[in-house]
Every structure is written in C-alpha cells, then in structure tokens.
Amino acid sequence: MALKKDYEDIPGTFVFDADRGREGYQLNQFCISLRLQKNRDAFKAGEHAYLDGYKMTTEQRQAVLDRDWNRMLELGGNIYYTSKLAAYDGINFQQLAGLMTGMGDEAYRAMMVAGGRSPDGNRFQHEWDEGGDA
C-alpha cells in the first residue's frame, strides 16, 4: 500500500521525504562536500571537473552550474544542502530566500522584519491556485 503523503498540498514547499532523498542524493552529496575548505578550493579550480565526481542527472548538474536554486529543490535538493553551495557563493540563508521567493533581498528582509509571511492564504495549494501567490 502506498504511503499517504498528506503534505503534498502545501503550496510553495517541498517536503524532503525518502523519495526526494533518493532522487537528490548525488546533488546533495555534492553540496555538502563544499563545507570543507579543500573541496571548496577544488570546486573553485574547476567546477566542471569537480562535478564529474558526482553522478548527478544532466538537469541537476545544469541547475548547479546555473545556480538555479529552485530548480535544485525541484530535482531532489534539500535547502540545508543547497545552502552549502550558496555559502560558497557568499549567499546567506536570508539572501537565498530572497532569490527563491523572487522577492529580492530587500523586499524579503522587509517582509521578515514586518512579521514574516502570514499563514493565511498560504496553507493549501488551492489557495494559491485561486488567489495567486501571496
């Protein structure tokens, strides 16, 4: 019997479950490797050659090269892993959120200072489908 995924209708959210963990394994292992300086140096010396060490899909590899942060999540990446690549680029969690939400750094930071994104209208996918992204 299939497991019931009662969390799939949360909008704008990927729940990093075992299926995503399987799909994103090589991508995530690449990302976490960058927490060590010697690997950051090797990646800096040649991104393509370094990426050859990880058996990612073509799409995952391209998302890394493009720094397409949302695409990485769509392809099984997890934010705690992709944040290691962001840190390599000098991007912190809040700046990364500004990129993923498309709001930009300043507007995103202002939203947080004003109390954050309200849960109202952001609990179910149908709320986004009917009302547009909050």
Added chain:
Amino acid sequence: MARITAGVGCSHVPAIGVAMDQGITDQPYWVPVFDGFEKSRRWMKDQKADVVFLVYNDHCTVFDASCIPTFALGCAPEFAPADEGWGPRPVPVVKNHQVLASHIAQSLILDEFDITIMNEMEVDHGLTVPMSVMFGDKGVNDEWPCLVIPLCVNVVQYPAPTGNRCYQLGKAIRRAIESFDEDLNVVIFGTGGMSHQLQYKRAGLINKEWDTQFLDRLTSDPVALSQTPHVEYLREAGSEGVEMVMWHVMRGALDDDVEEVHRHYHVPASNTAVGHIILENKKDQREPK
C-alpha cells in the same frame, strides 16, 4: 543520584551565532533578540548545572545523506565546532560527561530506544547557538561552564520522529539519568524552531499564533501537544518548523507539573521566529538534594 531539575526550549538560528561572533548584538535588529536572554543567562548561572543534556539537530553538516540516524547520542570525550561552509564558530570545544553518556546509551537501548552511538562527532550551530545564548560570549580559549551530552535528532529528511516518540524518549532519558549514582544537576535543552520556512516559494512563513499555543501548551497540555501530527507543523509552522518535535524530548524529561519561569518570543532572526522558554519542575515535588 543524578536528576533533571529544569528544561530549556530555545531556537538555534545560525544568524544568532553569527551576530554574537561578529559582536553586533547591540545593533537595533538584534537588541530585541538578545534582550530576551538576559534573564536566562542569570537563571542559567544560578542553576549551577553540572551537565546540560542538549537535544538538537545537525543541519547537513556532520551527517551527510549517506547515513541518517534518527537519534544519535554523543558519547565522545569532546565535540569540536564544525565548519559549516564558512569556517567553524569561534566558541569553545564542548566537553562531555562521557561516563554518564555511556550509562544513558546503555540504559536507553535496554529501555527499547535504539539510539545510535557517536564516538566521534563534531557539532554545528544547532548545538553551539543554544550554548551561546544561555551562557554568553565564550572564545575558543575559554571553557563552557558545564559538561554537555548531545543528542542529535534527524529532522531534515522526512519523517522526523513523531512528537510522541520524542516525548517518550524524554521519559526514558530521565529514567536513565535518575539511575546514575553520581550526584549531578542536569538541565535538559530542547532546541530548534519556532515557525520558519527556509525553502522555495513559501519561504518566510511565520505563525505567531501557532507558536504561542505551542509555548502555552508545553506547560498546560504537554501530552496532547506531543500528539501533533507532522503535517500540522509543516503546514502551520513551515517546513523547517518541524524541528519543534525536539522540544517534546525536553518536556517528556520533566515532571508532569512544571512552572514556566521565563518566556521570550521575537520575530525575526533572519528567516525565523525566535522562541525560548524555561520550565522548572515544581519545587515542592523535587527530592531534597
């Protein structure tokens, strides 16, 4: 005998550690975050804790995706701050009470909690930020004022352990500690949360109302609170808000009746609602030391 006298719930936002490490806690953005910990630091000092049992999660720092233990108990002599991608935090190495940790490991497994034993482990901001906010600024050449036993919980890959499992584990940890002969005062920390979502298009979600009921019910209704299903955390408190299951370990290790002696809540620190609570076992129920 050893005993648990109090519990601390506390967010472990990495930016809080960065703010302390960079000495910018007096900036207007950070002042309201740190004001709420002033009383906590005095309280912590007054406890004269011998050991902190610290429940936290690793953020894909020490544990990569090749091995994902649900509960990993730190049994090494010490735990160095890890490089999370921008260099290790300049804070002291964490020293373990290794004999007590071994005792807890053995006791838990015989009590049917099949934890993973870590004989080598570094620790990330999930552990060091709560230490910093509760004990104040400490440099690499200083020492933390007490020993620390880390319990690392998987909350990154779904599913995290259930709230009920965490609550029951807290009770088993208490049984383990109370069966240890040395006279030790143990304070237990549950860390992480509160509402926050770091990822994708819904990033920035904050739910003050939900967080407030969570803090309220830690004292008034902990058993029912521990039954909260994962999907409610994910939907109401954000995908990373599920870290709050770790607070149930802390709550389970305390008396049924506790007194809330301090609470702090502030939005935001970076992407996150900062929540903090101190719970003491009702004094009249304590055994004389």
